[in-house]
Amino acid sequence: MTAAMKIGVVLEQELHSGGGFQQALNALEQLTAIAPPWLQIAVFTTAPANAGHAALAGRDLHVVPRGAAERLRSAALARTLPAALDQWCARHDVLTALERAMVAEGVDLVYFLSPSGYALALRQLPYILTVWDLCHRDHPEFPEVRAQGEFARREAFYREAINRAVLTLTDSEELNQRMAQYYGAESGRLLAMPFQPAGFARESASASTNNRVQRLGLPADYLFYPAQFWPHKNHVRILQALALRKAQGQSHAVVFCGGDKNNKPYIQRLATELGVAGQVSFIGFVPEADMQALYRHCRALVMPTYFGPTNLPPLEAWALGKPVIYSAHLAGQVGDGALCVDPDSAEELAAAIATVYDNAEATRALAARGQARLEYLGTLRRQAEATFLKKLESFNNRKLCWGK
Secondary structure (H helix, E strand, C coil): CCCCEEEEEEECCCHHHCHHHHHHHHHHHHHHHHCCCCEEEEEEECCHHHHHCHHHCCCCEEECCCCHHHHHHHHHHCCCCCHHHHHHHHHCCCCCHHHHHHHHCCCCEEEECCCCCHHHHCCCCCEEEECCCCHHHHCCCCHHHCHHHHHHHHHHHHHHHHHHCCEEEECCHHHHHHHHHHHCCCHHHEEECCCCCCHHHHCCCCCCHHHHHHHCCCCCCEEEEECCECHHHCHHHHHHHHHHHHHCCCCCEEEEECCECCCHHHHHHHHHHCCCHHHEEECCCCCHHHHHHHHHCCCEEEECCCCCCCCCHHHHHHHCCCCEEEEHHHHHHHCCCCEEECCCCHHHHHHHHHHHHHCHHHHHHHHHHHHHHHHHHHHHHHHHHHHHHHHHHHHHHHHHHHCC
């Protein structure tokens, strides 16, 4: 008979964090769907506002706010301490509030749904880590992964956290290879498990879909880009491509949704300078309830982002039958299911936009290939889920060796 085991799932993202929240929530739903009877799931969130989210209703949920004192304690415990101080902390049971709560609930293994500084602060519990990207290595020129010591912080974190983890989950074999290359990660402790589309993309259309789009006051025909306003998201190239198309006598609308990361005012100014401000809708953060409608009514997803190797929006667009324009260096995710363009080239992006507007047959075929790609990735995900369960069962057997 298999012994019971409790996994503590850590959700740190807040709802307004956008794609990061969706990816974390998807991972939680995925674990819940595949969990065998012997696996108990307890959810720990550091964001009190998450407690009211519908997806967390009815779960074994614990809210552990991360205030200033907790942040300081976590940062201190994450450091390599002198041996004497390390022993003192062990004798006096010095833990973060998060780990203390998990120990009190009988958690055997921690599962971080996103990269988390808490991983290095754990004193007693082993953990599973999630890594979404290593873009500080891939694109160190961008300020969000370079400025104010961010590169050094990420580098120090990944170098230790990956190698301390029982298992590190990623979305692609490509990312696994990079972790092995950069940090010497053991391949047997890396598992590529492709994302699944967000829950809203897997739901049937509701009668309120049209009303939602009308309420937002959007144009009847538009390109769609759901992305926070980070420099690496490359909203700039979309504006330049719209300006090129306008010079060719074609005016296309685009809808940008997502929170500001100190780059939105620049994008708004540039839209004005390029003469396309009237074609751009900035609608800010959008709740999940509106996202399906935004996808269903768009002409295409346009995503010339620099960061990868994977992203969630192509999966959402495919699930809802929409064509995708994507960055060529990220083609490993999309295969032939997207029009891939050089994210440095406004000309290539403008040509791809022309295709989705002017060639209906090619666009229908593109959307169909996208849905086929989604099915293929689903097969890979199910295979990875089976491997994940074997890893959890192996840990469950081994924890008996230390009296758990």
